[in-house]
Amino acid sequence: MTIATASPQALSELDRPNSYIGKTVPRPNLDRLMQGRGLYVSDIELPRMAHVVFLRSPHAHAKIVSIDAAAAKRMPGIIAVVTGKELAAVITPWVGVLTHLKGLKSAPQHAIAIDRVCWQGEAVAAIVATSRDVAEDAAEAVRVEYQELEAVTDMRTALDSATPVIHPALGDNLAFERNLDAGAVNAAFADADEVAEAEFIFGRHTGVTLEPRAVVADWNAAEARLTIYQGTQAPHMVQNIAALHLGLRESQVRVVCKDVGGSFGIKVHIYADEMAVYALSKLLRRPIKFVADRVESFNTDIHARDHRCKGKIGVKRDGTITAFEIDDLTGIGPYSMYPRTSAIEANQVVNLVGGPYTTKNYRARARVVFQNKNVMCQYRAVGHPIACSVTEGLVDLAAAKIGMDPVKIRRRNLIADDAYPCASPSGLRFELLSHHAAMNRLMAMMDYESLRAEQAALRKKNIHRGIGIASFIEVTNPSAAFYGVGGARISSQDGVAVRLDAQGAVICQTSITEQGQGSESLTAQIVGSVLGVSMERVRVILGDTDNTPYGGGTWASRGAGIGGEAALQAAKILRRNILDVAAAILQTSPGELDLAGNAVVNAGDGAPRIELNELARVVYFRPDTLPPGIQPELMATRHFVPREYPFAFTNGVQASWLEVDPDTGIVRLLKHWVVEDCGTLINPQLVDEQIRGGVVQGLGAALFEKCVYDERGQLTNANMADYLVPMSGEMPDIDVGHVVSPTSETELGAKGAGEAGTAGAAAAVANAVNDALRPFGAVITEIPLTPQVILTALGRI
Amino acid sequence: MKASAFAYARATSVADALALLAAHGDGAKVLSGGQSLMPAMNLRLISPELIVDIGGLAELRGVAVSGDVLKIGALTRHAELLRSPEIAAHAPLLAEAVAHVAHPAIRNRGTLGGSLAHADPAAELPACMLALNATVVISGPSGERRMAAEDFFTGIYETALSAQELLVAVELPVARKSSGYFFDEFARRHGDYAIVGLAAQAIVKDGIFADLRLAFFAVGDRPTLAKAAARLVGAVVTPAILSEASTALSKELDPQQDQQASVSMRRHLAKVLLGRCVSALLDRPDLNAGGSA
Numbered sequence A: 001m002t003i004a005t006a007s008p009q010a011l012s013e014l015d016r017p018n019s020y021i022g023k024t025v026p027r028p029n030l031d032r033l034m035q036g037r038g039l040y041v042s043d044i045e046l047p048r049m050a051h052v053v054f055l056r057s058p059h060a061h062a063k064i065v066s067i068d069a070a071a072a073k074r075m076p077g078i079i080a081v082v083t084g085k086e087l088a089a090v091i092t093p094w095v096g097v098l099t100h101l102k103g104l105k106s107a108p109q110h111a112i113a114i115d116r117v118c119w120q121g122e123a124v125a126a127i128v129a130t131s132r133d134v135a136e137d138a139a140e141a142v143r144v145e146y147q148e149l150e151a152v153t154d155m156r157t158a159l160d161s162a163t164p165v166i167h168p169a170l171g172d173n174l175a176f177e178r179n180l181d182a183g184a185v186n187a188a189f190a191d192a193d194e195v196a197e198a199e200f201i202f203g204r205h206t207g208v209t210l211e212p213r214a215v216v217a218d219w220n221a222a223e224a225r226l227t228i229y230q231g232t233q234a235p236h237m238v239q240n241i242a243a244l245h246l247g248l249r250e251s252q253v254r255v256v257c258k259d260v261g262g263s264f265g266i267k268v269h270i271y272a273d274e275m276a277v278y279a280l281s282k283l284l285r286r287p288i289k290f291v292a293d294r295v296e297s298f299n300t301d302i303h304a305r306d307h308r309c310k311g312k313i314g315v316k317r318d319g320t321i322t323a324f325e326i327d328d329l330t331g332i333g334p335y336s337m338y339p340r341t342s343a344i345e346a347n348q349v350v351n352l353v354g355g356p357y358t359t360k361n362y363r364a365r366a367r368v369v370f371q372n373k374n375v376m377c378q379y380r381a382v383g384h385p386i387a388c389s390v391t392e393g394l395v396d397l398a399a400a401k402i403g404m405d406p407v408k409i410r411r412r413n414l415i416a417d418d419a420y421p422c423a424s425p426s427g428l429r430f431e432l433l434s435h436h437a438a439m440n441r442l443m444a445m446m447d448y449e450s451l452r453a454e455q456a457a458l459r460k461k462n463i464h465r466g467i468g469i470a471s472f473i474e475v476t477n478p479s480a481a482f483y484g485v486g487g488a489r490i491s492s493q494d495g496v497a498v499r500l501d502a503q504g505a506v507i508c509q510t511s512i513t514e515q516g517q518g519s520e521s522l523t524a525q526i527v528g529s530v531l532g533v534s535m536e537r538v539r540v541i542l543g544d545t546d547n548t549p550y551g552g553g554t555w556a557s558r559g560a561g562i563g564g565e566a567a568l569q570a571a572k573i574l575r576r577n578i579l580d581v582a583a584a585i586l587q588t589s590p591g592e593l594d595l596a597g598n599a600v601v602n603a604g605d606g607a608p609r610i611e612l613n614e615l616a617r618v619v620y621f622r623p624d625t626l627p628p629g630i631q632p633e634l635m636a637t638r639h640f641v642p643r644e645y646p647f648a649f650t651n652g653v654q655a656s657w658l659e660v661d662p663d664t665g666i667v668r669l670l671k672h673w674v675v676e677d678c679g680t681l682i683n684p685q686l687v688d689e690q691i692r693g694g695v696v697q698g699l700g701a702a703l704f705e706k707c708v709y710d711e712r713g714q715l716t717n718a719n720m721a722d723y724l725v726p727m728s729g730e731m732p733d734i735d736v737g738h739v740v741s742p743t744s745e746t747e748l749g750a751k752g753a754g755e756a757g758t759a760g761a762a763a764a765v766a767n768a769v770n771d772a773l774r775p776f777g778a779v780i781t782e783i784p785l786t787p788q789v790i791l792t793a794l795g796r797i
Numbered sequence B: 001m002k003a004s005a006f007a008y009a010r011a012t013s014v015a016d017a018l019a020l021l022a023a024h025g026d027g028a029k030v031l032s033g034g035q036s037l038m039p040a041m042n043l044r045l046i047s048p049e050l051i052v053d054i055g056g057l058a059e060l061r062g063v064a065v066s067g068d069v070l071k072i073g074a075l076t077r078h079a080e081l082l083r084s085p086e087i088a089a090h091a092p093l094l095a096e097a098v099a100h101v102a103h104p105a106i107r108n109r110g111t112l113g114g115s116l117a118h119a120d121p122a123a124e125l126p127a128c129m130l131a132l133n134a135t136v137v138i139s140g141p142s143g144e145r146r147m148a149a150e151d152f153f154t155g156i157y158e159t160a161l162s163a164q165e166l167l168v169a170v171e172l173p174v175a176r177k178s179s180g181y182f183f184d185e186f187a188r189r190h191g192d193y194a195i196v197g198l199a200a201q202a203i204v205k206d207g208i209f210a211d212l213r214l215a216f217f218a219v220g221d222r223p224t225l226a227k228a229a230a231r232l233v234g235a236v237v238t239p240a241i242l243s244e245a246s247t248a249l250s251k252e253l254d255p256q257q258d259q260q261a262s263v264s265m266r267r268h269l270a271k272v273l274l275g276r277c278v279s280a281l282l283d284r285p286d287l288n289a290g291g292s293a
């Protein structure tokens, strides 16, 4: 890893001897997970717990004529077979809209379909049994009579008058449309020397978490309380929604989120089948477990992308970009997801296209349509890969038109590093970005000039390699502007409580959650640094609505920037409180003291004065020995939410070096570079691995992953053999470099890093493939770049 | 998903296994490495009533050379093929091919017999059997029978085996001096079943093919010995001859379309493989310039 500091900033409370900030330290939860002592939902066993299997629709669109479960109910081990109508007695339907997405509409969705199924995989009945296999046996015995309806599958014709309207009450299949016209676009295109246009096609794909979605819901009738064990990114959101639709108060719902085996946005939503599990527990008054199997994960975990975006760019001969224009179309399935809605991705595309560049002329239209396919919603880097691929694809097309090097055209148009604060044509406000510093760093890391020379030499030997560059911006640390202003009860603030225990160790409760990205580690690093306590003495508790402060959780690259700042501020209060007590005990002033090495020390020479262990003993067991009037407070709580900027934007640039075999259409990834700027690096290794993991998901989108639907709305590759996830054998080495521009909105200065890798990886690969294919005159603007797509573009087949 | 309930029997000998199969008819399934059978059962694509586990039968294991014949027991695992010195010496094609089969964990359990009996048209080992001119040894209620690998594979997941029979071994002629081999396949990820693959065994004398067996896989409902190979035998291969063979190959193949490749893409890739194979076996880089001719 390499770090170039753009604007160094002293971090008073953190930049201390033995600080953990900026250090690679092992994650505290590593041993537990490595030794198999993690606790995932599927590990949870409760007394009288039953298992539910959902019978799912084989049709993309059909009326449910009748359900005959008599035979299934008679089978041994079967506790209940519950239909949508029966379940509706305990749970109300919902509509996935938010008011700030003007005009967004959707239809009421039920936990289990009642009289109509709208995608292949929608649940039509719940079979509750003593074990999953018994329930599967019974599922085969449930007879459902369907009357098939015409399925709307092609987003391009979804709005045609000849196409059936999926929800007649809505009038048409248009869920959402947004138009934006900034600057003087027509004049800017007229002013351009060259105009390039293309249609960019993005395959529908999904998150494929190692651990599938899983829930154990336990309604305790005696307490009138529901406990939900679920691997979710947002426990308080789940609490709110479950209570709302089951007719409970939030205090009657506890959400416990232990270990989570990957999430990537898949587990930040409320799924109909999960709602059904909560409701079944209430209906049947016993704990119910649901663990999705791989086939149902493919059919019901949210899908993402699936955009067709027409793009246009104007450029002057000197490389100045005069305007961007896009027309984006995306199909989201039959319902807008709850509660975050399925309009966010298209909305983000409109926001982000052209974002790294100076041109003020930008026109965009985005339309979101309904289809009879699985629901689509936010998955890692929401909208960014689309916006980045379109923008960067257009920039490369423009460069080719005027015969300019792709790096040169970017340098000419990227917003200058000293131009901040400023705003994008779509109104995004940038506090401080570092596009040029990042590009300079990238050029040095990849030795761009030598690589170009190597490419030219190999081309003579009929070896076709390409270099692709993609600059990007990333939305992180969202404020209430993301969901709250639209009426969603999704908290944008987070809270942290820290306390010193009776032996001088620290217990820290945080409302952010952990799905493998290292939330636990970064919280312990911050708290340990501020309190001068070694990390192994900091215990972090997360994922329990009964036992953490109220907050949003971990999504949208917000955990470190928002939850980390709350941890910092809470720890600072506790530190002051500890020093106050210590000063009283030691008969000195707090200003003379500091905390280091698990002890109170002299601020001046660092000499130990009193161990925290001893201080805690006095406070908790011999308060009678303290001077009168002192009431120690060895617990402190702070909350934080960004208020100045709706989002803390980060930036970066990626590059791909790859080889295309023009005879086979197979792409071999040789090397990938990322330079990114997430502000303060709390744990460089965690940041680097977030970037790498994100890149791999982006490379999956670029080359492999696609949910293949046929024209009848059947998902034809819902298994791990046919849906290709990226595997290590095909992955290149990924070099990560950093530029550090901390945000001044927080003392910590951290922005998010969770999605940067995914944002730009596919764009870099697509540009590199086109760069490799330049001698053949082929330009491809579709991902995944399968051999079939490449050979077709080359005219070989 | 969970497999539906089934009964399980651990066979104590080949005779015992055959008796169990005879008693239970079509409801029984042989279990070897389980790497194809278990996923199919877990997806409830098949729900056998009885599993006859032959995994413990030592008589079905091992690689042995006697005279000109290399005999490989049906239970020989992919990983053993990869490591066996006898295979490396006498059937190096097999050692190279098996490295393309799945991933180490699967190769540690999957068996040669299971792969051949399963008869996936995109599998590597069945094609190798054709290229190597193998004889399949089958045990059944009426004793042992032998048949050429070419006749053994009859369609997608279909073979000449009846439900009462066991594949017990294969016999291969040991590789002769001056013989060469070629193996390659195109797959989107390492370890995946091939989009198109080619296992070839040849005898080359003075730059001329004296014999050439080209076994293509994933381009039809079963592995296919290309008749077009005959056009390349017995004369100096020129680009024109190669091109004719390529055209002939294209005509004789009957590939299927799936999510990875269209029919025309499979034909195209088969021709690319042919060019690469001939060029490699004859050590003639000039013949590969127009691999996609």
Ligand SMILES: Cc1cc2nc3c(=O)[nH]c(=O)nc-3n(C[C@H](O)[C@H](O)[C@H](O)COP(=O)(O)OP(=O)(O)OC[C@H]3O[C@@H](n4cnc5c(N)ncnc54)[C@H](O)[C@@H]3O)c2cc1C
Pocket (backbone or CB within 6 Å): B029, B030, B031, B032, B033, B034, B035, B036, B037, B038, B039, B074, B100, B101, B102, B103, B106, B109, B110, B111, B112, B113, B114, B115, B117, B118, B120, B122, B123, B124, B125, B161, B165, B166, B167, B168, B191, B192, B193, B194
């Ligand atoms: C993720 C994954 C990837 C894979 N990739 C590949 C690949 O790239 N290429 C490839 O070729 N294979 C691949 N395989 C399949 C693997 O090679 C299997 O091992 C092989 O196909 C079957 O061998 P087995 O011993 O596991 O057979 P089993 O699964 O035990 O049996 C398969 C079938 O053959 C029958 N059978 C087994 N043994 C006998 C016998 N002696 N006589 C009669 N019938 C018998 C069984 O009844 C069953 O119908 C893959 C498997 C997995 C899980």
